[in-house]
Amino acid sequence: MITREISFILNGSEMCIDVDVRMSLLDVLRNEGFNSIKQGCGVGECGACTALVDGVPYDTCVYLAVWADGKEIRTVEGESRNGELSKVQRAYIDAGAVQCGYCTPGFIMTTTAFVEKHKGKDIDRELIRKEHAGNLCRCTGYEMIICAVESCMKDS
Amino acid sequence: MFDIKQYEKAESVKDAVRLLSENPNAKLISGGTDVLIRLREGHSEYSELVDIHDLEEIKGVSYTDTGDIEICAATTFTEVVDSEIINDVLPVLALASGTVGGPQVRNVATIGGNLCNGAVSADSLASLCVLDALLITESAEGEREIPIIDFYLGPGQVVLGQTEILKSIRICLDNYAGYGTHYYKYAMRNAMDIATIGCAAAVKMDDGKIETLKISFTVAAPKPIRAKTAEEFAVGLEPTEENIKKIAKQVMNDVTPRDSWRASKDFRLHIIETLAERVIKHAAEDAGGES
Numbered sequence: 001m002i003t004r005e006i007s008f009i010l011n012g013s014e015m016c017i018d019v020d021v022r023m024s025l026l027d028v029l030r031n032e033g034f035n036s037i038k039q040g041c042g043v044g045e046c047g048a049c050t051a052l053v054d055g056v057p058y059d060t061c062v063y064l065a066v067w068a069d070g071k072e073i074r075t076v077e078g079e080s081r082n083g084e085l086s087k088v089q090r091a092y093i094d095a096g097a098v099q100c101g102y103c104t105p106g107f108i109m110t111t112t113a114f115v116e117k118h119k120g121k122d123i124d125r126e127l128i129r130k131e132h133a134g135n136l137c138r139c140t141g142y143e144m145i146i147c148a149v150e151s152c153m154k155d156s
Numbered sequence: 157m158f159d160i161k162q163y164e165k166a167e168s169v170k171d172a173v174r175l176l177s178e179n180p181n182a183k184l185i186s187g188g189t190d191v192l193i194r195l196r197e198g199h200s201e202y203s204e205l206v207d208i209h210d211l212e213e214i215k216g217v218s219y220t221d222t223g224d225i226e227i228c229a230a231t232t233f234t235e236v237v238d239s240e241i242i243n244d245v246l247p248v249l250a251l252a253s254g255t256v257g258g259p260q261v262r263n264v265a266t267i268g269g270n271l272c273n274g275a276v277s278a279d280s281l282a283s284l285c286v287l288d289a290l291l292i293t294e295s296a297e298g299e300r301e302i303p304i305i306d307f308y309l310g311p312g313q314v315v316l317g318q319t320e321i322l323k324s325i326r327i328c329l330d331n332y333a334g335y336g337t338h339y340y341k342y343a344m345r346n347a348m349d350i351a352t353i354g355c356a357a358a359v360k361m362d363d364g365k366i367e368t369l370k371i372s373f374t375v376a377a378p379k380p381i382r383a384k385t386a387e388e389f390a391v392g393l394e395p396t397e398e399n400i401k402k403i404a405k406q407v408m409n410d411v412t413p414r415d416s417w418r419a420s421k422d423f424r425l426h427i428i429e430t431l432a433e434r435v436i437k438h439a440a441e442d443a444g445g446e447s
Binding site for chain 1: 258346
């Protein structure tokens with residue numbers, strides 16, 4: 001087994017762990033108990049394992065854990081503050097954008113990055129669709145998800 | 157877990173060349189969106205890796221002193237799409253790069269990897285072919301420049317040697333200045349799909365007539381191709397609807413698509429002709445020609 005020591009910031013807390021080089025970031029995050037990260041397709045198509053690395057959404061199933069060294073990682077577990085949901089989480093609930101919930105953590109992270117990137121800009125539904133095209137949802141038909149993203153943009 | 161048996165992180169291009177020389181079984185990994193998937197599928201030839209992920213030395217887009225564009229190989233597709241230089245002078249490459257996979261894939265997948273894996277469906281490929289891109293590589297034998305059209309040997313096969321690394325992609329000033337361009341990816345879905353056919357064209361106009369046409373297709377043959385018969389036929393023609401239809405017919409002499417589960421040969425031929433018309437028309441308009 002080949003291991004490497006990596007340090008990164010996970011949801012605001014510093015972490016320093018030895019990782020097996022064979023592990024994906026998905027494996028490491030789930031092993032550490034961050035179970036919002038879901039394995040769906042395992043090949044970077046469905047987005048259920050999306051986390052933010054330095055503010056950018058990545059599919060953690062096709063991202064080696066060793067690449068996280070020195071980075072700042074965010075998952076849904078870190079988005080609520082003092083029991084209070086984030087604006088994006090609240091918007092998903094209010095818009096009825098959650099059904100079975102499996103894709104939701106990945107979607108929340110993609111939307112969180114989207115809202116932070118486009119804050120204050122005029123955006124249309126086409127851009128929302130294009131930038132959420134890496135997350136699949138088999139329940140909602142996407143309409144409510146797009147509405148949730150739109151409502152986040154109105155408030156920002 | 158991926159079945160990785162050996163793993164070395166390269167600190168520089170030189171270091172990567174050295175690591176590849178020391179282990180004849182070693183393969184490079186950069187963005188990982190192809191290599192990790194092959195590993196997951198059980199392809200053991202990828203189990204010994206030299207990691208060049210996020211290597212700063214080969215990232216970024218810049219102008220050279222002579223006005224050429226240098227796109228470093230480890231630049232991600234998101235960085236290509238967002239690059240001011242690419243949007244200013246190589247909009248066709250920005251257009252093509254935006255059709256790769258989905259956002260998460262574009263955030264990590266690199267333009268160099270898109271070429272080196274040898275896929276004939278690579279989204280950046282047709283555009284780079286009409287821009288006559290030069291690929292700059294480094295190996296244990298030194299540096300060399302390879303015209304993109306000579307880079308491919310067949311499906312999944314490129315001319316790179318075991319210790320050879322693609323460092324950058326150069327677009328010479330003469331190959332982009334004054335051209336109108338367009339690209340169209342035909343696929344079953346608008347995102348997360350592989351091209352059924354990709355088509356790019358670059359057109360230079362002179363006094364209302366086509367002075368130069370460059371047109372390239374992906375998935376239309378075992379290698380990316382330039383439709384030379386059509387390119388020669390187009391010289392001196394006005395880009396009228398009728399003439400563009402004639403040029404598109406000439407393209408049929410240059411393509412050899414195949415039947416696959418993704419699409420039949422007949423369907424691909426139909427798409428090739430349709431895209432040729434559409435892409436030439438847009439490129440001619442972009443070059444200032446009426447059609």
